[in-house]
Amino acid sequence: xxxxxxxxxxxxxxxxxxxxxxxxxxGFQATSVAWYRxxxxxxxxxxxLSTVNSAIxxxxxxxxxxxxxxxxxxxxxxxxxxxAYLEDRGLYLCGARDWGYAEQFFGPGTRLTVL
Amino acid sequence: AQSVTxxxxxxxxxxxxxxxxxxxxxxxxxxYLFWYVQYPRQGLQLLLKYYSGDPVVQGxxxxxxxxxxxxxxxxLRKASVHxxxxxxxxxxxxxxxxxxxxxxxxxxxxxVQP
Numbered sequence: 001x002x003x004x005x006x007x008x009x010x011x012x013x014x015x016x017x018x019x020x021x022x023x024x025x026x027g028f029q030a031t032s033v034a035w036y037r038x039x040x041x042x043x044x045x046x047x048x049l050s051t052v053n054s055a056i057x058x059x060x061x062x063x064x065x066x067x068x069x070x071x072x073x074x075x076x077x078x079x080x081x082x083x084a085y086l087e088d089r090g091l092y093l094c095g096a097r098d099w100g101y102a103e104q105f106f107g108p109g110t111r112l113t114v115l
Numbered sequence: 116a117q118s119v120t121x122x123x124x125x126x127x128x129x130x131x132x133x134x135x136x137x138x139x140x141x142x143x144x145x146x147y148l149f150w151y152v153q154y155p156r157q158g159l160q161l162l163l164k165y166y167s168g169d170p171v172v173q174g175x176x177x178x179x180x181x182x183x184x185x186x187x188x189x190x191l192r193k194a195s196v197h198x199x200x201x202x203x204x205x206x207x208x209x210x211x212x213x214x215x216x217x218x219x220x221x222x223x224x225x226x227v228q229p
Contacts, residue, residue, distance in 0.1 A: 006158075032215040043205065044159075044219045051215075093158055095217065102147040102166060102209050104217060108158040 002028040004096050006107035013084050014115050020080040021110040023094030030096035033077040034104060035069065039090040047092075050077060051099075081112065089114045117142045119206050121220035129228050130198050136191040136223045138180075138206030147209035148189045149217070150180055154202045162204075165189065176200070201227045 005024045013019045023033060032051045036044040048058040050071040058064060071077040077096070081088055091111050095104035118141045128134055140146055150162040163174025170182040180191045189206060206220045 034215050034217065036217075043221045044217075046216055046218075049215050091158070095159075095215075097215055103149075103161065103164055104215065105161075106151075106159040111156075 002026070002105045004030075004094060004105045004107035006092075006094050006110050008110060009108060010111045010113070012113045012115060015085055016083055018080055018082045019084060019112065020078055021092055021094075021112075023077045023079075023096065023107055025075050025096045025105070028096075028105070029074040029098050030077065031074060031099040032097050033069075033071055034095040034097075035067070035077075035079050036093040036095060037090050038093065038109075039087075042090075044093060047079070084112065084114045086114050088112060117208060117210055117218050119208050119218055119220035121204075121206055121223050123223050124221070125224045125226065127226045127228060128196055131195050134191075134193040134196045134200075134225070136204050136206075136225065138189045138191065138220060139187050140189065140206070140208045141187065142208055142210065144210070148180075148182060149207040149209070150174065150178070150189075150191050151205045151207060151219075152202045153205065153222070159205065162191070196225075196227050198227045198229055201225055 003026045007022045034049045035047040038044045046059050047062045050056045069079045091109040093109045094107045097104045120139045148165040151159040165172045165182045203222045205222045207217045
């Protein structure tokens with residue numbers, strides 16, 4: 001079956017520091033990876049959509065300078081939250097899918113706490 | 116612009132009762148529609164999806180949803196809820212072009228009372 005793992009599951013960082021989170025797809029080719037954030041009491045916002053061998057597309061209010069993403073192959077992606085502040089706290093989800101399929105498989109998320 | 120509306124922020128039902136969680140979408144093209152569930156302190160799990168064909172789709176754990184194009188709705192139903200169904204339910208739409216971008220509603224918190 002198709003599975004998506006995310007590391008770490010939980011992380012705490014000091015305000016102004018950075019943290020990196022990873023996403024690994026197993027059992028299918030993650031040609032497209034979407035990173036979402038769920039802030040406290042809110043729904044899921046798309047940060048960026050990454051397709052292998054193509055440019056990463058960031059949504060409004062999210063930038064590469066703040067959330068650099070790497071998607072080097074068909075099973076792995078990572079995203080870093082640079083200079084994290086209180087408003088960056090939340091659950092970060094990775095949704096991966098194979099090209100040609102609409103269904104995304106989600107990992108369990110990385111929960112970021114900023115002190 | 117595309118959007119998803121879940122008008123009920125919270126729904127409380129008794130165990131064994133039937134359930135309907137409402138979802139309406141705004142999108143001019145042919146949508147791909149999804150229902151996801153989020154259990155406490157966890158990520159998203161897919162309940163069911165609609166791409167085309169039979170407008171009534173069956174999902175896991177006895178859930179089903181009906182796509183009504185004329186009403187732009189994709190309501191989630193279950194005939195008899197269990198206490199373990201207590202969770203937050205999200206309706207989502209994927210835009211045309213298979214871009215992989217999902218637009219989520221705000222979610223409905225379901226509380227099942229024993």
